[in-house]
Amino acid sequence: MRRGVIHEILFDAAWNHGQAELVSEEVRMAYAQAWERTVKAARAMRRIGIGRGDVIGILDVNSHQAFELQYAASLLGAIAHPLNFRLPAEHLVHTVRQGRDVILFANGAMAPLAEVLRPLVRHVVWLGETQSGQDDPASGHADFLYEDLLSNEEAGSTPEASVTDTDPYSLLHTTGTTGRPKAMRYRHRDIVQAPLQIAHHLALHETGAKLGTSDVVMPLIPFFHIHAWGVPIFAPYLGLKLVLPGKATPLEQVRLVHSEGVTWSNMVPTQLLMLLDAMRSHGETSVTLKVLTGGSQLPMGLASRAYEAGIRYSLIYGGSDQLGAAISVSSHTAGSRENLEALSSRLNPIPMVRVSVRGDDGRELPADSQSTGELWVESPWLPHGYLEDEMTTERTYVDGWFRTGDLAVMHPDGTFSVVDRVKDAIKSGGEWIIPSVLEAILSEIPEVRMAAVIGRPDERWGERPIAIIAADERVDKAKVETHLAKAVADGRLARFWLPDAIHWLRELPLTSAGKIDKVALRSAFLGAQGTGA
Amino acid sequence: MRRGVIHEILFDAAWNHGQAELVSEEVRMAYAQAWERTVKAARAMRRIGIGRGDVIGILDVNSHQAFELQYAASLLGAIAHPLNFRLPAEHLVHTVRQGRDVILFANGAMAPLAEVLRPLVRHVVWLGETQSGQDDPASGHADFLYEDLLSNEEAGSTPEASVTDTDPYSLLHTTGTTGRPKAMRYRHRDIVQAPLQIAHHLALHETGAKLGTSDVVMPLIPFFHIHAWGVPIFAPYLGLKLVLPGKATPLEQVRLVHSEGVTWSNMVPTQLLMLLDAMRSHGETSVTLKVLTGGSQLPMGLASRAYEAGIRYSLIYGGSDQLGAAISVSSHTAGSRENLEALSSRLNPIPMVRVSVRGDDGRELPADSQSTGELWVESPWLPHGYLEDEMTTERTYVDGWFRTGDLAVMHPDGTFSVVDRVKDAIKSGGEWIIPSVLEAILSEIPEVRMAAVIGRPDERWGERPIAIIAADERVDKAKVETHLAKAVADGRLARFWLPDAIHWLRELPLTSAGKIDKVALRSAFLGAQGTGA
Known part of the structure; x- marks a missing residue:
């Protein structure tokens, strides 16, 4: 019986696309093997007492181990909690405390941060190939090594909790610009549907970041930002080769594009700028790549420079508190300034999403490209509110809609443009x-x-x-x-x-x-x- | 709050693609207007006592009225029951009796059939523009005229039953070659997901019947065959212009392709043959059209002839008792015999579907293109069994899988070929x-x-x-x-x-x-x- 839960995605990949590759720094494996490791990770966690509803903190770059853990959490009916290691330590502590994480999986290179978090969790498990600079696990500094846990598991039955698609699957913290990060909880069906609809939208439209079944994808958006905008879900779903960049520098990212045949990536404009700068400083002038970008305004100068370097892109609109909502669909094959501008600004709702631009009185404004109001969004995968923050929840989630806090105009063709944050205007x-x-x-x-x-x-x-x-x-x-x-x-x-x-x-x-x-x-x-x- | 129910598809189309057209014989309207008429149809039905759980029989060709009624049923939480007017009258009576239909919507041209069914239902409502040859509705032969019911409704609130995606939405009868038709019930989520995944599969792959957002679609598969293989669902979902052929002859279908700019259609091989024959008898040699075909073997002679006429096609595998399961994805741009053969035989599971070829002992056979066994299918939209036929249900739906009764071989690349019906071998x-x-x-x-x-x-x-x-x-x-x-x-x-x-x-x-x-x-x-x- 199919239940529409997260781990079915990877199981299906092992079944239908077993030979498609997952590449993560020195490690190279097929989805069939990733599924085996995921099952072992789940069995090992169960052995040390992790089970249904427990929150699993993951402090790592985009690695195959972090990938496996997100699926292993689903198998156990546990909650995946990818942690933002770029937050100030004080904020990071807040996220782990608020999440009530019971176990921490940490990259060895992030040991200082992990040590700060240690008092909050029952177990620490070290990820990564080397533990150089770390004390002996036996001394108390580390409870387990992830690879040891897996080696100790023999192949065997899959520990499948009877989770359903409305059970909670993951916990993510927003990275707001005001105050402490806010926590959102997502159900299995949210994190199944939103990434898949992003992929479908990119397949259905002629657009810069178009996706097909022969693409090779490399998410530069970290897992802790809305599950890397869905890539670790839709890559196995489509049977796409998945390249996880780990701690690759911008230059190394460009090298990976060439060496692994990457055709598609996602990144915020700042990362795009860094990538182009890295190319320029090494005399490289072009890279053929489809890029999904978003998270902040894409300056026209950067857009032109990317275009000239051979990058085709689409803009995504969304966030932790609404997941994906819209993606620009202009094909900008011509590369004219008008095309690039349209691409950078006219967003097309992802199928199943409704958007509405409303005045201060909550009434819908005309779709005339002129009337500026707040953007409201409704979708099947909207989270139901912020954890332990009823006031903000009540103000933000109204009658099944999410008030984005963004100022926008609707165009007559059903697309819209975000003009700014309400609070920044x-x-x-x-x-x-x-x-x-x-x-x-x-x-x-x-x-x-x-x-x-x-x-x-x-x-x-x-x-x-x-x-x-x-x-x-x-x-x-x-x-x-x-x-x-x-x-x-x-x-x-x-x-x-x-x-x-x-x-x-x-x-x-x-x-x-x-x-x-x-x-x-x-x-x-x-x-x-x-x-x- | 989005609930993943059928009528949200049309509501979204009115919202996001309000100007996209629906063409049905002489009638031409936008989705926004189709939505308004659907709301009126639901209000009118409620007024005459039709409500949640009631079964609505629809005896019509593929018309805009039959389209509206399928969405109006969803609004009321009622059950849509498209009826197969090609069945022998005795079988048709059986389907309406078994469905416990309370109301019958019938095309005026099918009056003799409708009269046979009249004793089984509370109300008969006549569809179609003319009622020529019919007695005055007031005399008792007709309870209502559909267009009158709609005219009597003023715009007003939408009667929305609080249906959820696991509530039943429709009832269809299989057209088995042995014995009486068997009844299947589908939930909202089944008839939302399966058609959408068919569309996504056709968008993601390079294949003959590829779909994009600029296609114009004309379903030649009748609504009573698995909701025309999903077209009335995915056309509004994608905002595609939808051409409903009504009672068009094969020659008129070709004319519609030209006059309405149809780019995509679906039909069984027999319909494809009739279409090509109609073209030949009128001296037409080519038609540019993408075709999804299936339901029976596509003979190579017919495949070649279609290809030479400009038709590009994909083969779909599925049925009432499993909905869509697989679609061939070869792009057959070359048109060589080998390409056409691969296209006609190698099927690729639709995303979210698992297939398995098993021996008589239920054990999976190797994927070696040689080992022939029965094809088993698992998907999120499998119906749960046959209505009032526990014996067949138990034999056919096993451990969450559907035993197709087809003989198949698996290929090493995850595709499979159906070689024949088990019972025909x-x-x-x-x-x-x-x-x-x-x-x-x-x-x-x-x-x-x-x-x-x-x-x-x-x-x-x-x-x-x-x-x-x-x-x-x-x-x-x-x-x-x-x-x-x-x-x-x-x-x-x-x-x-x-x-x-x-x-x-x-x-x-x-x-x-x-x-x-x-x-x-x-x-x-x-x-x-x-x-x-």
């Missing part, structure tokens, strides 16, 4: 100023690597925009002002949108998810009075 | 003779339109094959024997497979599903002693 004299538009125009200046616009409290107007630009060298302020003035003359900017001040930094602060940390910028440029925005 | 001297192989070779003779091979009881060998060929004129027996002798010499046939007798008919008897009626052939050529086989 600036209200000046009663009118909206959309920082992302200003940021995109600032990014067109060749020297400007990144730009951020934030609202500064203003006695007369309520708020006024100020800009912070990142560049290797200080940029001539007159040059910036000329560029903005031209944008006003061309009708691309309203005059009252012009920033009151322009600041320069070598680097903009980023969150662990690679987004510009506007909280940090507000704190730095506006002082305490700005941080509550 | 002939055992001669302890060895299998596969009628379909013989039939395919006989069909290569230019004059032979169709061929059937059945087993004749034989004292010495147990069974021996005899062949019945259909041709316009009597075919020279020596010519047939020469062709078969060459096939033996070429190693395509074992000598002991040569039929003991060859009979000629102008037409072979067909079942209502368009398959060769071997029960009728056995009865005609073997007499009473052969019919129990």
Whole structure:
């Protein structure tokens, strides 16, 4: 009897696509073998007392072991909890404490972080090939070695808890830019359906990140960000060769594309930039790759550069609190500026998802590409709320819909464009100023690597925009002002949108998810009075 | 809150693809309008006392009204029961009686059949534009006119029963070749998932019947055959223009392909033959069309002829008792004989489906393209058994698997080939003779339109094959024997497979599903002693 639970995906892959490969640093195995190891991992966990409902913390890069553990959790009816090792230690401790993780699987190279978490869990199991620099497991520093646990298991019956598709499967923490990470719980059916529908959407449409059954995929999005946007689920589902990059540097990622025949990857714009920079610094000019990107605005300069290097891409819209919602479908084969812009901004709802742009009164706004309101999303895989945060849940999940907190416009053809975060938008004299538009125009200046616009409290107007630009060298302020003035003359900017001040930094602060940390910028440029925005 | 029920598909289409067209004879409307009419149909039915769990009989060709009614049933939590008007009246009565249908929606042109069914139902509602030849509804012959019911409804709230995806949605009768039709019940999730996975499979693979978001689809498979293999579900899901052929003749179907820009259709091989014959008799040599075909063997002669006319196709494997299970994925761009043969025989399981070829002892046979056994299928949308037939259910649905009763071989690459029905296979001297192989070779003779091979009881060998060929004129027996002798010499046939007798008919008897009626052939050529086989 099929139950629509996570581990059926890998079992089916072993059955239907047993010879398709999983590559993870030095390790190379077939899905049939990955399934065998997963069964052993589940049996070993059960042997040390892990069972139904227990939360399993996984502190690792994208490795085959982290992949196996996510499926082994399903077999036991346990909860997979991929941990964000980029969080400040204090926040990481919060996530493990809030998750009530009972066991921690940790990459040996992350031993210092793991030691911080040790008091919170019953067992620590070390992943990775080497434990150099670690004390002897027998001394108490490590309870188990993962590979030892597996070696001790003989082939045998599969420990299959009678989980159903509405049972909880995983726990993930958001990486919000304000306050501590919030926890979301997902059911089996959520993490089965959302990744599969992403894959189906990418197969059905002519689009940059199109997927077919002959693709080779390499997720650069870490597992702890919404299960790497679903790749570890849909790769075995489609029988695709899966390349897990481990701790590969951007240059090594490019090498993997060539050596393993990778055709498809996912990454945030920052990673895309790093990849292109790594290529440039080694004299490589092109790489043939389909890329699904998202998580933050894709600056037009970066989009053009990627396009010229041979990268075809689509933009995904979603997040931990709604999973995947929409993907741009323009084919941008022509590569004209208009095509790239459409691709970067016009999003097409994934099948089964409904989107709605609503005014402050909750009423739907016309689909006229003009009326700006908050984007609401409804889908079969919406989580039901934040763990232990009823207030935010009630405010955010309304009548079965998720209020995204993003400002958007609907187009007449059913696509939509996100213009900015509601809380990042600036209200000046009663009118909206959309920082992302200003940021995109600032990014067109060749020297400007990144730009951020934030609202500064203003006695007369309520708020006024100020800009912070990142560049290797200080940029001539007159040059910036000329560029903005031209944008006003061309009708691309309203005059009252012009920033009151322009600041320069070598680097903009980023969150662990690679987004510009506007909280940090507000704190730095506006002082305490700005941080509550 | 999304519940994964049938009517959400059409609601989403109205929401996301509101302008996509539905064409049905003279009627042309957008999905948004079809949704409005569906809501009205549900409200009207509720008004006359139809509600949750009631079975709704639909006796119609593929029309927009039959389409609407299938969605309206979902809105009410009622059960859609598309009726097979090609069945003998006695069998049709059985299906309505067994279904306990409470209301009958009937095409005016099918009035004689509807009158036979009238005593079994509470209400009769007439579909279609005209009621010519019918008595006045007021006289008692007709309770309602469908369009009147809709006109009387004003726009208003949607009557949405709180159905969930595990509630029953539809009832269909198989068209078995032995005995009376058997009834299957499907849940909402079955009829949501199976059609969507068919569409996803066709989008993910390079294959003849590939689907994309710009296709225009015309189902020639009637709704009463497994919901037209899912087209009325996946067309709105993908926002595809849907052309419903009504009672169009094969020639009119070709005209619709041209006039409506149809790019994709489904049909059994017999319909494909009729379509090509209609083209030939009107001097048309080519039509560009992607076709999903199945339901019976596709003779190589027909496959070649279709290919030369510009038709690209894939073969689907499934049935009422298992829904869709597999689709061939060869792209056959080359059109060589080998490619066409692979396409006609090598089936690739639809994602989420597992197949297994097993010996008489239930043990799995090796995937060596040689070992022949019974095909077992497991999928998330398997029905749970036959209505009111526990014995057949127990024999057929075993440990969550469906025993197909088909003989098949597994290939090393995970595809499989169906060689024949278990019950049609002939055992001669302890060895299998596969009628379909013989039939395919006989069909290569230019004059032979169709061929059937059945087993004749034989004292010495147990069974021996005899062949019945259909041709316009009597075919020279020596010519047939020469062709078969060459096939033996070429190693395509074992000598002991040569039929003991060859009979000629102008037409072979067909079942209502368009398959060769071997029960009728056995009865005609073997007499009473052969019919129990």
